[in-house]
Amino acid sequence: MDAPKTIEFPVIETRALTMRYGDRLIQKNLNFKVNQGDIFVIMGGSGCGKSTLLKHLIGLNSPAEGDIVYNGESYISADEQSRQQMRQRWGITFQSGALFSDMTLAENVALPLRHAGAHRSEIRDIVHYKLSLVGLGGYEDYFPSQISGGMCKRAGLARAIALDPEILFFDEPSAGLDPLSARRLDDLILHLRDSIGTTVVIVTHELASMFAIASNGIFLDAVTKTALDHGDPNWLKEHSREAIVRSFLARGETEGSQL
Numbered sequence: 001m002d003a004p005k006t007i008e009f010p011v012i013e014t015r016a017l018t019m020r021y022g023d024r025l026i027q028k029n030l031n032f033k034v035n036q037g038d039i040f041v042i043m044g045g046s047g048c049g050k051s052t053l054l055k056h057l058i059g060l061n062s063p064a065e066g067d068i069v070y071n072g073e074s075y076i077s078a079d080e081q082s083r084q085q086m087r088q089r090w091g092i093t094f095q096s097g098a099l100f101s102d103m104t105l106a107e108n109v110a111l112p113l114r115h116a117g118a119h120r121s122e123i124r125d126i127v128h129y130k131l132s133l134v135g136l137g138g139y140e141d142y143f144p145s146q147i148s149g150g151m152c153k154r155a156g157l158a159r160a161i162a163l164d165p166e167i168l169f170f171d172e173p174s175a176g177l178d179p180l181s182a183r184r185l186d187d188l189i190l191h192l193r194d195s196i197g198t199t200v201v202i203v204t205h206e207l208a209s210m211f212a213i214a215s216n217g218i219f220l221d222a223v224t225k226t227a228l229d230h231g232d233p234n235w236l237k238e239h240s241r242e243a244i245v246r247s248f249l250a251r252g253e254t255e256g257s258q259l
């Protein structure tokens with residue numbers, strides 16, 4: 001029997017999103033959808049606004065114009081209580097893993113669970129499970145300074161998935177990692193998508209990682225200040241209607257003045 005066909009369901013949708021810092025336009029009129037189970041990558045040359053877009057998606061920055069919609073509900077026009085409920089379904093990891101250095105890995109991963117009011121015995125089990133999921137079973141009592149950069153990133157990931165997020169946001173997951181650790185992190189992201197169905201949104205400069213894991217994405221341009229194309233990076237590399245996108249994905253560089 002054929003596998004059931006996945007129904008595309010946008011968990012995130014931007015509608016005519018324009019982003020600015022003061023008077024300075026960063027990107028205008030972004031319209032894209034992130035479907036459930038996508039590993040969605042935000043692509044483009046340096047300074048085009050990738051991190052800025054991520055900050056808008058997680059509610060750290062407010063749009064100059066337009067809307068950001070989660071599961072059909074506008075984040076921008078929602079009241080604070082609804083926004084908080086939406087944010088509870090997200091997991092966020094920043095570059096360094098952003099662990100608290102004076103806490104053990106177990107204490108770090110336990111933080112969001114404590115915050116959510118989980119019971120002590122439940123916390124212990126979940127922390128153990130999430131650390132094993134990222135390959136850090138047995139490292140519960142280590143401090144961040146006692147483990148490698150790659151392990152810190154995985155611990156940051158364990159904390160981000162502590163509450164089984166619906167969407168996982170990642171800023172530069174493999175930056176600063178050796179190739180083997182970067183591959184391991186890629187595999188882990190795929191595993192999380194496949195095992196708990198998490199939708200993943202990533203900013204990354206690492207083309208190899210992008211091609212290995214992304215199923216969808218958007219390409220931002222610093223010159224025209226808008227999206228040049230969107231879709232699966234593997235497809236865009238060969239078939240984008242924009243030469244600049246094909247060239248960036250083929251060589252890792254953009255022509256013109258973006259870099």
Ligand SMILES: Nc1ncnc2c1ncn2[C@@H]1O[C@H](COP(=O)(O)OP(=O)(O)OP(=O)(O)O)[C@@H](O)[C@H]1O
Binds near residue numbers: 045050
């Ligand atoms: N808080 C801020 N205030 C004013 N300008 C900012 C701020 N943060 C970023 N910028 C500017 O906005 C533009 C987009 O920055 P952003 O960090 O989003 O780009 P990026 O594509 O993630 O860059 P990179 O690939 O180099 O990390 C850059 O020109 C940057 O200097």
